[in-house]
Amino acid sequence: MSDPRPDDTAMQAYLGRLRRLTTHVAVDEASEQADAIVAAGASLSALEEVSVDALTRWVRARPADVPALGLTVGLSQEKLKNLLRVAFGTSSWVKAVGDDARGVVVWLDEELGLLAALEAQRHRTYTFGDVLAARGTSRQVANRAGVAGKLIEDAVEQIVRDLGLPYEMRGRFVGRNGDTGPADLAVPGFEDALIAVACKGFDSTGSKLTAAVTEVMDMAGVSFAHQYVLAVVDGIGWLSRQGDFRRMHALLEQHRIDGLYALADLDAFRADLHAAAVRHGLLEGHLPDAGPVDVPGEALVARPEEFEAQLRLDL
Incomplete structure (x- = not known):
């Protein structure tokens, strides 16, 4: 039996770092x-x-x-x-x-x-009121996909703010030939984006994960060479959509995007974001010292290894 391809090994290691983003709710x-x-x-x-x-x-x-x-x-x-x-x-x-x-x-x-x-x-x-409450809570559980995505957005936004970078949230950044691509965060803004970030988190599965991959592919497709495209992607829903995840991970292997990070990799994301900002003259100097980035969600397995920054820029 042949050894797994390097990209398969890296992808499986990434999947092993996924976190549960939403909490369970005791309802019928x-x-x-x-x-x-x-x-x-x-x-x-x-x-x-x-x-x-x-x-x-x-x-x-x-x-x-x-x-x-x-x-x-x-x-x-x-x-x-x-x-x-x-x-x-x-x-x-x-x-x-x-x-x-x-x-x-x-x-x-x-x-x-x-x-x-x-x-x-x-x-x-159980009373009739209990039945109605259970149905209403079930609807809230169904809406937790949005909560999972917002959790990643909040974590990324906090890092951007801590670094002192200008940014805009949720829009379309301008790329090659005036074409636009979706982004959950753009630095310094969507009209003049130098760094575009996707934040995608799902604990459940379904077509929305395919749509998320399509968005990241669209970002890669329209970006200029000087524009950095980074994606923070997490949630156990990807375990059941590994075909979709493979397409997104391939973008990193093909150098069509500049970084792909689980929440466990937020320290590496922070380092790469700082490096890209320095390269574009948005920041100066070395990465400021800070404590470990607060990682939201729930880790499901022990992860003792440390992950290096992906951009590897020589500053």
Whole structure:
């Protein structure tokens, strides 16, 4: 078997640094599989005790009903798949339970408080108001994709402000032949952009990730050679859209964009942004000393290695 290509190795290392951007919400979410969820709920209500041993026996007997445990702690099936992929190397709860049923239960409890949530919820009497509140909260959960993207924007904007750079948020920067490309942040502004930054964060998956890749490709397609294009991209949704992510990562390998950073790489992003700004005369001197950049989101695995800046400019 041949060794992986260097770009594959780099891409997989990047995917290993992705963070969960949105928190779980303990709500009873609606589902198309209503009958199965109702049956699973009835079975959980009938358990004599709520314990790791009891739930391990339950998931072994009903592996297809693991999403009901996810719903207990506010996870949609999509988010459950993504988190299982990180924790167990598979997005299939049936396979995860087949390989390590007790491990799945312990993970749900330690990470999301399954036992306490199930004990508190399974015998509660729900009013019509509770039903309406659950539906309303589900809509809020669906809107969290925007929250994830804003979290990355806020982190990037804080770095730009700390460096003292002029900037504008959310617009289209002017590139070659007067064509424009989308950017979440432009330095010093969109009309005279020297540095354009994309901020893309998703914990869920879907066509919006493809659209995000298209935006970054559009940025690369219209930018002048002197314009730096940087992208800060994170969120566990990319684990289920690796084909899309590969297209974006290829832009970095082909030197069509100048930097691609997970949130764990914000220190490198700060260094590269400063270097680009110095090259354009927007800043002077060496990168000022500062404490570690505050990294939002939740790390899912230990990452002891440090990542170097990508631009490698000689200043």
